[in-house]
Amino acid sequence: QITLKESGPTLVKPTQTLTLTCTFSGFSLSTSGVGVGWIRQPPGKALEWLALIYWDDDKRYSPSLKSRLTITKDTSKNQVVLTMTNMDPVDTATYYCAHEQTDYFDYWGQGTLVTVSS
């Protein structure tokens, strides 16, 4: 049974760096073809893909946010960490992590709401 759970601060100040952790179980990020991605959703708005990391440490980033994002994995801890620098109120959103099986996200975490406000 695959499960994922996001954790991190619920409130960050503008210009601060956000660090989110995705802790998962039921799969290994060292298995060929497996990836973990991050997707966010501002309140009442659409989904937006942020970043993705694969079993072989291949990393993909949203072109529009690439300069602000870093994704890393700790296979031994079953965790993936996303950092986003220079946070702004427009970054207020629910942040989801999801398991990618070869070419699609099939399992999602429950999401964590991050509010950016001074």
Next chain:
Amino acid sequence: QSVLTQPPSASGTPGQRVTISCSGSSSNIGSNYVYWYQQLPGTAPKLLIYRNNQRPSGVPDRFSGSKSGTSASLAISGLRSEDEADYYCAAWDDSLSGLNWVFGGGTKLTVL
């Protein structure tokens, strides 16, 4: 503004068949698979259709997907009240920076 274009809303009565469209370009839908997600209020998205028309186990066959050229569609037959949700299409996009995920703006389905 989302890379993939969906109508903001759709509606139908119980038992009806409704379709939701998703329009893209040659760099995404035109050359890659399309995926559909259902998001019930207050919950995380759930995979509904993968690789254009494949249903994960547990997804009723009332849901079907299709693709033609740079557009795709999700059809829901025998509409039920529990189908009221937001629906998102997604695809890989071949950009200069490599392969990236893109999503549609979402369609809110109302069951009248």
